[in-house]
Amino acid sequence: EASIMRPKGYTVSFHCNPDMEKHHFGMTHPMKPWRLTLSKSLIYSYGMSFAMDNYVSRAATYEELADFHSTDYLDFLGTVLPEPVPRDLENQNPDLKFNLGGSDCPLFEGLYDYCSMSAGGALDAARKICSKQSDIAIAWGGGLHHAKKAEASGFCYINDIVIAILQLLRFHPRVLYIDIDVHHGDGVEEAFFSTDRVMTVSFHKYDPNNFFPGTGALDDNGPKNEHNSGAHHAVNVPLQDGITDEQYDMLYNTIIGRIVEKFRPSAIALQCGADSLAGDRLGRFNLQVQGHGACVEFCKRMNLPLILFGGGGYTPRNVARAWTYETSIAIGCQDKINPILPQHTPWRDQFRQDTLFPTLEQILGEPRLNKNPPKRLQEIVQHVTEQLRFVQA
Numbered sequence: 001e002a003s004i005m006r007p008k009g010y011t012v013s014f015h016c017n018p019d020m021e022k023h024h025f026g027m028t029h030p031m032k033p034w035r036l037t038l039s040k041s042l043i044y045s046y047g048m049s050f051a052m053d054n055y056v057s058r059a060a061t062y063e064e065l066a067d068f069h070s071t072d073y074l075d076f077l078g079t080v081l082p083e084p085v086p087r088d089l090e091n092q093n094p095d096l097k098f099n100l101g102g103s104d105c106p107l108f109e110g111l112y113d114y115c116s117m118s119a120g121g122a123l124d125a126a127r128k129i130c131s132k133q134s135d136i137a138i139a140w141g142g143g144l145h146h147a148k149k150a151e152a153s154g155f156c157y158i159n160d161i162v163i164a165i166l167q168l169l170r171f172h173p174r175v176l177y178i179d180i181d182v183h184h185g186d187g188v189e190e191a192f193f194s195t196d197r198v199m200t201v202s203f204h205k206y207d208p209n210n211f212f213p214g215t216g217a218l219d220d221n222g223p224k225n226e227h228n229s230g231a232h233h234a235v236n237v238p239l240q241d242g243i244t245d246e247q248y249d250m251l252y253n254t255i256i257g258r259i260v261e262k263f264r265p266s267a268i269a270l271q272c273g274a275d276s277l278a279g280d281r282l283g284r285f286n287l288q289v290q291g292h293g294a295c296v297e298f299c300k301r302m303n304l305p306l307i308l309f310g311g312g313g314y315t316p317r318n319v320a321r322a323w324t325y326e327t328s329i330a331i332g333c334q335d336k337i338n339p340i341l342p343q344h345t346p347w348r349d350q351f352r353q354d355t356l357f358p359t360l361e362q363i364l365g366e367p368r369l370n371k372n373p374p375k376r377l378q379e380i381v382q383h384v385t386e387q388l389r390f391v392q393a
């Protein structure tokens with residue numbers, strides 16, 4: 001499809017590192033780095049690379065990682081060797097060093113390279129935004145929102161988002177972080193807990209006892225001490241199974257609209273975790289590719305410098321659908337592309353699992369029962385609206 005043209009008046013950049021995609025967490029582990037290869041091959045099959053500046057990102061340096069992470073942790077991460085820990089033995093070995101080597105965050109061949117490449121892509125994206133060479137920068141290999149200063153967590157070892165936002169803060173007074181992964185963006189929230197220069201907003205499935213990581217209640221809004229400048233600068237939107245495009249769209253537009261009005265960010269960082277899609281292996285929501293993409297469209301309409309990160313996403317063909325559609329939104333060609341997947345896409349077999357003529361947007365499979373009563377969604381909007389009374393730019 002040679003008809004995909006560069007957008008007029010703005011620049012989109014695409015940051016990836018093919019070496020990152022070769023790493024394996026282990027046979028049964030839900031995190032599959034090759035979903036990035038699948039996504040990219042679909043994006044390229046549509047001809048979208050001709051409409052973007054494409055960069056092979058470098059690996060982040062130790063010093064760049066140390067902008068957020070402790071050197072103790074980085075030193076350990078750089079030297080540990082893979083030593084498989086069977087999943088059923090995990091609980092008998094509760095004091096894993098830095099939470100490394102359990103079943104969620106296994107040690108695998110090339111782990112340090114994998115992490116520094118993920119962070120390198122995110123950091124390159126942030127630098128292109130800072131230098132104004134890009135208006136929208138895409139780093140689908142980033143978005144690993146659970147990693148802490150000195151701890152791995154939930155498939156995340158290095159918090160590329162925090163590192164990228166720290167770079168944005170060198171040039172931008174206020175950054176809005178939005179997280180549409182089905183899991184709570186706890187690592188990013190914690191990193192910017194005590195500052196009013198970053199507002200973090202996470203939409204997630206919330207069940208403190210049965211869904212990871214268990215944090216992110218509606219009234220967790222930052223430091224309780226009013227004298228701490230971070231007070232009121234964390235927004236949490238706790239949701240239940242089965243939320244639909246319509247409900248999500250209403251919440252997202254209302255909440256993000258009001259935040260942009262009050263907080264007036266000068267840049268937006270959007271984590272596009274695709275595990276909030278219907279049919280995800282770990283997720284619980286009913287979002288379609290359109291509904292997920294509408295979140296990207298809304299941010300784009302704000303006309304602010306924008307970074308798009310990847311994140312979760314455990315049904316690889318649907319991850320590829322969403323991130324391809326969202327790349328097309330960034331470029332502005334979403335209405336021009338053929339909804340029937342290109343014939344020559346390598347990996348076409350992946351999509352044939354759905355149907356003989358798979359489309360970009362159609363996710364097949366039984367929807368989940370919707371457990372989000374309209375009344376609760378109104379309560380959430382109400383709470384956030386009241387919270388925002390304490391926020392000013």
Ligand code: TV1
Nearest residue numbers: 028029030103104144145154155181183212275311312313
């Ligand atoms: C190995 C093999 C690891 C099979 C992990 C699902 C596996 C999970 C596996 C899994 C799995 C989690 C917990 C349990 C806390 C642990 C990238 C008490 C079928 C951003 C991270 C979810 C999500 C971690 C990451 C979660 C992201 N769920 N099979 N592990 N312990 N961990 O619940 O936000 O998407 O599930």
Ligand code: CA
Nearest residue numbers: 179181183203
């Ligand atoms: Ca989230």
Ligand code: ZN
Nearest residue numbers: 181183275312
């Ligand atoms: Zn997730």
